[in-house]
Amino acid sequence: MATTPTPHQHQREPVHKDPSSSSHAAKKGITAGTPxxxxxxxxxxxxxxxxxxxxxxxxxxxxxIRLQMQTHRKDLPAILRRKAAAELEHARMQRTGSSASSAERLASAEKVASLTRQANIKYKGMLSGMTVIVREEGIRGLWKGNMAAExxxxxxxxIQFLVxxxxxAFLARTAQASAQRAVNKHTTAPIRIAHTLxxxxxxxxxxxxxSAGLVATAFTYPFDLLRxxxxxxxxxxxYTGVVQAFQHIYRHDGIRGFYRGMSPSLIQVIPYMGIMFGSYDTLKKVARWMKKKAGVEDSAVASSSPLISSAPAPVKAAGQILLGLExxxxxxxxxxxxxxxxxxxxxxxxxLQIQGSEQQKYQYSSSLSSPTSRGTTGGALPNSVWKSMxxxxxxxxxxxxxxxxxxxLLKxxxxxxxxxxxxxxxGTLIERIRRPPPSITST
Structure with missing residues (x-):
């Protein structure tokens, strides 16, 4: 954790980390990385x-979500090719009507119609999906379920940021406490490697x-299901509202109904949040290295992220804007x-989240534009994550x-x-409200 420099130190001295400040802050209930x-x-x-x-x-x-819920046959590309060929053949028959009987033309038209139904995909992509939703449900349809999501x-x-x-903070204190033991000449190589990591x-x-993703997901999963x-x-x-939705799910599916699909959620969120925070930490280091290479004064645009140990927030407006962009x-x-x-x-x-006593209503009313074809995933999925996959x-x-x-990805x-x-x-705003920064406008 960085010590708070005086105005003179801010101009003349680099900021040094105080090894003892982490434990002191922890005793006061203050989170690590943000004094x-x-x-x-x-x-x-x-x-x-x-x-x-x-x-x-x-x-x-x-x-x-609409795209993920939309099922289709595995052989859809082949169906599309047959549909295109059938349309060409039907058009040829229409042009040369005398060479084809009425029965043949009727059979050709029915074949095209059948293949069209099989190949009918309601949401063909992001822009197409937005267009369809706005046309059928209005602009408010794009925020459907937003109250539960909020x-x-x-x-x-x-919960996520607190955990x-x-x-x-706990890991930092643990690593610091084990530092001396790790460098001991009697310490085995695996222990030294573990300490380094x-x-x-x-x-x-x-x-x-x-850890943050795991705990936050476990506590908030019912809202995710409602979303x-x-x-x-x-x-x-x-569902007409959040309270009515809770009552409806409990009445039809019981307590377990609120946690459908939770297993893949937990399997997903552990690496997801770990990679997100880990990559953010790494990218911030890269950004600091690039600024150093570019000759940007660290005191002018010091990182003020409450997620990492840092110097106080920059006073200059330009520095704050650069930090926001970073x-x-x-x-x-x-x-x-x-x-x-x-x-x-x-x-x-x-x-898995849409499965349950009301599954058919979701399939009819959401993203499927036609009854589920044989060979699709319209039926119930296995409860196991890997079997479902x-x-x-x-x-x-x-x-x-x-x-x-x-x-x-765009989301x-x-x-x-x-x-x-x-x-x-x-975090920077709260820090400034409690402790206004020194009025330094130069350097």
Missing amino acids: SLTKAETVLCGSTAGVISRFVVAPLDVVK YLYLTYGG YQQTK SSSSTVQSFISGA TRFAVQRDVKV DLICGGMSGIISKTGVFPFDTVRKR LHIVRTEGYLALYKGLLPG AAPASAVTFLVFTQA
Whole structure:
């Protein structure tokens, strides 16, 4: 944790980390990496970041979920080729009507119609999905299920950042306490290697992020399930509000109904949040290295992220703007990296979440434009995550696991970017309200 320099130190001396400050801050309940944020303030900043980021990316999330729920036959490309060939043949018959009997022309038309029904995909992509939703449901359809999602992100964001900060503080104290034992000449090589890894800021960020995602998901999963079900319902309104939805699920499916698809959620969130926070930590280091190479004074644009040990926030407005841009870029890139790695689990999770006593209503009213064809995944999936994944691959192909990846990435990038930006800026604002920075306008 960085010590707070006086105005003279800020001009003449580099900022040094005080090894004893971490334990001192921990005793006062202050989170590691940010000298002035208490646990309550960390929750407040995290919840604010979650709510704002959710509102920004809600339309992309709705389209992503609709694409993930849309099943189709594995042989769809072959069907499309046969459909194109049949249309050409039918057009030829129409031009040369005398050479084909009326029965042949009728059979050709029926063949084209049949193949058209089999190949009919309602949502063909991100832009197509948005267009269809706005045309059929209005602009508000892009924010369908947003109230349940806001409850989710409000609680998820607060819990996530609190657990992250506390876990990283614990790991930092543990690594510091074991430092002397690790360098002892009698210490075995595996222990020294383990200490080297545990003392790495990136490794600590990965473990802390994974722990934060695990705890936050376990606490907020029912809201995640409601978000998915609200997003996919269209014609038949199974749920009219959050309270009514809770009552409906409990009455029809019991307590277990609130946790359908939780296994793939936990399997997904551990590497997802670990990679996100770990890559964010690494990207921030790269950004600092690039600034150093570019000759940018660290005191002018010192990192003020409450997620890492840092110097006080810069006084200059230009420095604060650069930090905001840095958080946006690093946060967005970390979201893309983590989302791509775990997306198949997200698809399985969404499929499992709509199963239950009302599954057929979802299939009819959400993304399927025609009755489920034989050979699709319209039936119930196995409860096992891996069996469900194999079932989707067998019936729809490997690419089905990545349905909705583009809107998923377009959602993940701004979501993580806005989350990190809002959290760091909110933390900086709280710090300045409590302890205004020295009025330094030069250097």
